[in-house]
Amino acid sequence: MKNEIKEAEHKIIQRLLDEMYYFNIGNHYEAFKFMGAKASIESNQVGYRFTVWAPNAKQVYVEGSFNDWQEVALNKIADTGGWSIFIPNVKEWALYKFVIEDQHGVKKEKQDPFAFAGEVAPKNASVIQNMPTFEWTDKQWLTKRKQTNVFAEPINIYELHMSSWRKHADGTSYSFADLERELIPYVLKMGYTHIEFMPLMDHPLEASWGYQISGYFSIAGRFGHDFGPLMSFVNACHHAGIGVLVDWVPGHFIVNDDALANFDGTPTYEFQDPNRAVNNRWGTKNFDLGRKQVQSFLISSAIFWLESFHFDGIRVDAVSNMLYLDYDIGPWTPNKYGNNVNLEGVEFLRKLNNEIFLRDPSYLMIAEESTAWDGVTKPTSLGGLGFNFKWNMGWMNDTLKFFGIDPIGRKHNYKLVNFTFMYMHDENFILPFSHDEVVHGKDSLLGKMPNPNRYEQFANLRVLEGYHLLYPGKKLSFMGNEIGQFLEWRFYDQLEWDSLNRPYNSEFQHYIATLNQLYKDKSALHELDTDKKGIDIVEADDEIETTLSFIRKGKKTGDVAVCAFNFTPVERQKYRIGVPFSGSYKVIFNSEMKEFGGNWETQTLIFETVDVPHKYQPYSIEITLPSLAAIVLEPDKVQVTKKHK
Structure with a gap:
């Protein structure tokens, strides 16, 4: 028996050494399967194995609700930078934290970077969750997706902030089950082809809308810990013929002490150089995209969401921040050639897209990129970044600026609409009227329109949306645009659904549904978008x-x-x-x-x-x-x- 136990322990150690080897060379794209808290049976005992990467820590401990928060020391996985321990009798949904002791003996409690769930802020413990056994029934959708030329298909995305689309009478936000019942029929009625979630990953600050992430493998606790309802929602969308996308933020992360920042007491996930590590614009930390372990971490995160939840693609946020060293405000450090190109960021994005499309070329990989960088949607084999779509921020900015001008003065600003034809096929574009355009004092789309009277304001809005749907390129619209919402979007409140009782709003909603259907039905409006x-x-x-x-x-x-x-x-x-x-x-x-x-x-x-x-x-x-x-x-x-x- 002792020999059998020793042999089993040896196999576990060898497996961890193998896993850490690939993680350390930047080629482990499913690191979530061994990192974090994973159910295990060892020495005939049922429990969980806790594994974490903290290369410069003096010692790592785990503590949790399963042992009255007593520190238990993890074992080093040789010289790999990994630490691991098996603890018997731990149950699913238990709370836990890692405690990192740095080389100076200072200890800090940290969330598990690979946790599948976390407590709702301001609480900050990680939560043990197993991947549920879900019976997917969307094979027909996935097969059709793989057989479809996405560039010739209509793509009309409804961008959604989960907790502010609708709220219950008591002020609580909709769950995934609520969305399955109400959002799917609504999107079908309105004629959209895809739903795009703003980030669902764990983020403690609601006001960040999900773009300052603390947990890259967990759903934000306020949306519900359990993965099952999200899987059910995506499955139901696919049965209804609706694709589902999710926003993802690999460029920067939250600065909170209990998350990734200075994880092992030194810059671990972020750059060593403070000029590159600190993101002054957003008050965050920039990932060290050239570090091999960070590449394993981030690409594993992308694959986790795509494959575990059957998402049809991801929209990569703030790509410009990963391409330029001087994109941020404040001091910056040039690259080895003395210019502002983030060489590590460029190579990371190419590596990311190569791996995603190697697994399934039918995914949508969408870049939110706001500059004139050449080749964002060009294949990596031709020197491009390898995305298949990019947001057309130039078209969006010029178009909204033009429509914000009083019609009498538009003739003096006509270049705002005709100049965009000069570059409309430079990339494979999506035309976005996103959440970013209806916050921070920018007004709603309706509020941007000149306002001599309510009729003309809506007439302008109808032309704007008509131009949006008829111009070459795939489409994206933020929730609320389709009902002529007047107030700016507020992340803490639901959309102005009661405005549909006012003159013009319900007619405008009908207009958008009709326009969306025309866009889908008329092949000339989408078939040669990129040609x-x-x-x-x-x-x-x-x-x-x-x-x-x-x-x-x-x-x-x-x-x-x-x-x-x-x-x-x-x-x-x-x-x-x-x-x-x-x-x-x-x-x-x-x-x-x-x-x-x-x-x-x-x-x-x-x-x-x-x-x-x-x-x-x-x-x-x-x-x-x-x-x-x-x-x-x-x-x-x-x-x-x-x-x-």
């Missing part, structure tokens, strides 16, 4: 009357959508639009119809072409272009005599 052949710009020089028009095209010859916009409150009669085919064109969408809150009761549906070339198109039609409107026409009866240009 220059997918758009012909017809009118992009009309600053005087401040109109714009373009033709969106699908893969099949004849599959076109003629889109026209009037950015002023002046109706344009006999407005000429160049079109590619002779025959007739039918209006399929007009933002000024009364059902959407506009003034038009009836609409002339069919327009015949004339043999008058216009703006490089061989034929043209004349229409009445409503004031402050977006309008879409499609071929009705035409002679398709030539292929798309």
Whole structure:
């Protein structure tokens, strides 16, 4: 028996040595399977093995509710920087902390970096949780996802902050089970294709919205510790035909003493150089992305969320902070070449995307990147960062600035809308109207619109959203945008659902649902989003009357959508639009119809072409272009005599 126990102990030690080897060289992408508190049977006893990486600690201890918070010393895993111990008779949901003693004998209590759950702040103990046995039934969705060309599909993301979408009558936030019952039908009704959660990972400060993370493998305690309800939610979304994404923050982390900062008494997860470690802009710490163990930690985190919860992709926050050494305010240290490129950050992002797409090329890897860095969505084999989509922050900023100008002055700022055509295919873009645009005194989307009266304010908002959905690129909208919320988003309160009882709000919600459905149904509006052949710009020089028009095209010859916009409150009669085919064109969408809150009761549906070339198109039609409107026409009866240009 003694020999058997010794042999079993030897196997455990050898396994830990092997695991730590791959962790230390930066190639352990499932470190969550051995790090932290893991259920184990050793020496015929049931309990948990506690394992942590603290390379410069003098000694590491674990304490918990299972032993009246008495410190128990962990054993070194040779010279790997790892520490580990098995403790029998520990139960799931017990509380625990690591105690790190540094080389000066100073002890600090720390949360487990690999914990699957944590107490709700201000409490800070880690919570033992096993991965639940969940019966996934979304194989059909996953199979279809892998067979789909994502660039040719409609992607229209509903960005969600979980605890402020809706609240119960007593003020408590919705659980994942509540969202499964109510959010999924709502998203289906509104015509969105994906839900994107703002970070679900553990974060003690609610006001950080999840972007200052303390637990990279745990759901924030305020959302509920148990993984099962989130798995059920994602599974139900997939059955309903909805994809699910999650925000993730690998660039920086919270400075709290009980979390990752100076974990073993020295800079461990952050850079050694204070200029690189300290993030002054956000009051956080920057990950040392060149450290191999940090790479194992972070890539393991990404894979944990994607594979354990069947998420369809992740949106990587603050990529610019990982690309530039001088992105932060304050002093910075140049790289070995003397410039501002974060060489370690660039290589980490390439390594991350290579590993993710090696596992499943159908994932969405989305970069929130706000600069003109070249090749964010170019494959790593061609020198790019390897993401498949990037937020188009330039388009978003210029568009919102343009629409915030009084319509009388827009003709003097027309370059804000026509300049974006110069770079619309430089990357694979998502057009974001995100949470960042409706906080910190920026106003809601409705609040940004010029406000001579409520009708014109909503008319402007309808044109803005029409332009958003019809312009080339995938889409993202923050919750509340679709109901014309007036107040800025408040993380501590629910959306203004009662505003749907006011004039124009419910009509606007109906407008968004109709527009979303048009975007999904009309292949010309999404099929060639990332291809220059997918758009012909017809009118992009009309600053005087401040109109714009373009033709969106699908893969099949004849599959076109003629889109026209009037950015002023002046109706344009006999407005000429160049079109590619002779025959007739039918209006399929007009933002000024009364059902959407506009003034038009009836609409002339069919327009015949004339043999008058216009703006490089061989034929043209004349229409009445409503004031402050977006309008879409499609071929009705035409002679398709030539292929798309």
